[in-house]
Amino acid sequence: MQLTLGPVLYHWPAEQLIDFYARIADEAPVDRVVIGEAVCSKRRPFYEVHLPSIAERLARGGKEVVYASLALITLRHERRAERELARSGLSLEINDLTLLGLIGPQASFSVGPLVNTYNEGTLAFLAGQGAAHVCLPPELPLSSVEVLARAGEQHGVPIEVWAFGRVPLAISARCYHARLAGRTKDSCQFACADDPDGLSVDTLEGEPFLTVNGVQTLSERYTNLVCDLPMLRQAGVTSLRLSPHSGDMVAVARLFRDVADEAIDPDDGLAQLWAQAPERRFCNGFLFGDAGADWTH
Numbered sequence: 001m002q003l004t005l006g007p008v009l010y011h012w013p014a015e016q017l018i019d020f021y022a023r024i025a026d027e028a029p030v031d032r033v034v035i036g037e038a039v040c041s042k043r044r045p046f047y048e049v050h051l052p053s054i055a056e057r058l059a060r061g062g063k064e065v066v067y068a069s070l071a072l073i074t075l076r077h078e079r080r081a082e083r084e085l086a087r088s089g090l091s092l093e094i095n096d097l098t099l100l101g102l103i104g105p106q107a108s109f110s111v112g113p114l115v116n117t118y119n120e121g122t123l124a125f126l127a128g129q130g131a132a133h134v135c136l137p138p139e140l141p142l143s144s145v146e147v148l149a150r151a152g153e154q155h156g157v158p159i160e161v162w163a164f165g166r167v168p169l170a171i172s173a174r175c176y177h178a179r180l181a182g183r184t185k186d187s188c189q190f191a192c193a194d195d196p197d198g199l200s201v202d203t204l205e206g207e208p209f210l211t212v213n214g215v216q217t218l219s220e221r222y223t224n225l226v227c228d229l230p231m232l233r234q235a236g237v238t239s240l241r242l243s244p245h246s247g248d249m250v251a252v253a254r255l256f257r258d259v260a261d262e263a264i265d266p267d268d269g270l271a272q273l274w275a276q277a278p279e280r281r282f283c284n285g286f287l288f289g290d291a292g293a294d295w296t297h
Helices: 014-027 041-046 048-060 076-086 097-101 120-129 142-155 176-180 226-235 249-260 266-276
Strands: 002-005 032-035 064-068 092-094 109-111 131-135 159-171 199-202 208-213 216-224 239-242
Touching: 002 249, 014 032, 014 048, 014 249, 032 048, 041 048, 041 076, 048 064, 076 097, 092 097, 120 131, 120 142, 131 239, 142 159, 142 226, 159 226, 159 249, 176 208, 226 249, 226 266, 239 249, 249 266
Parallel strands: 002 032, 002 239, 032 064, 064 092, 092 109, 109 131, 131 159, 159 239
Antiparallel strands: 159 216, 199 208, 208 216
16 A cells, blocks of 8 residues: 655745655655645745755655645636646646646646545546546545545556545635734735644634634544554555644654554554644544544544
8 A cells, every 4th residue: 555645735934844855755654745835826936946856855765756736726827837837747636627628638647635536437537537646535435435446446546545634624715824814815924834734723612623724724633544544455545645744744654654564553553643642633534424523443
């Protein structure tokens, strides 16, 4: 079973990103790494110049490097930038289907979890367009995952499942971080940079509920499917996605690698993951067709 490290969804300083990916390249047992900006185009200028050297370092470390597209393209300069990315010849992960009209007809690409690949018809269409790898939306239950994994096998498309990290739930043209700071989106002053794992949002009763990440809404809890890997393998899933957060992502990747390789018991993997960050609350409800925030272990 492969491991994919998804793109950093948060606004981290360029120096932090460079150090993060250098360690991933040298130490993390992941097969694929998705880099670039999927959430907000305003963040790109801070680190875009470093992406080629980051990609080179990852490739030297034996990782397949994939570039992420934006999940929501709204502005003219975003369309221009995404068109350049689509035609660059780089390995691309599509998070907005408008890019299908921009890439060449013979191009091979991946499909990210922000595209609603909910059924066999959609998967067959994407495979027919050239999709070589599909990460399913994190809200799908195991029954749907199993059907899509079988369909992926028929089309020669590996199927990936969101296995660790806060769940991306929605994306908007409006910036919640800017609004909370009393600013407009155009003059946000990058308020999202103050929250390297997003800003937690509580209910009126003071219960943790959601997480704000600029224009994006995520879950407050962290998906953690480390105990569910045996059933995912049996369902035909061939790849797991780990979403970067602050903390030791190399250690997270090693634990998932060890459990996937059956080097350690899933319960031991869970105990070690919890020990790394006891403040994190885990969830896996979507996989069982329950409320996403539910936790079965």
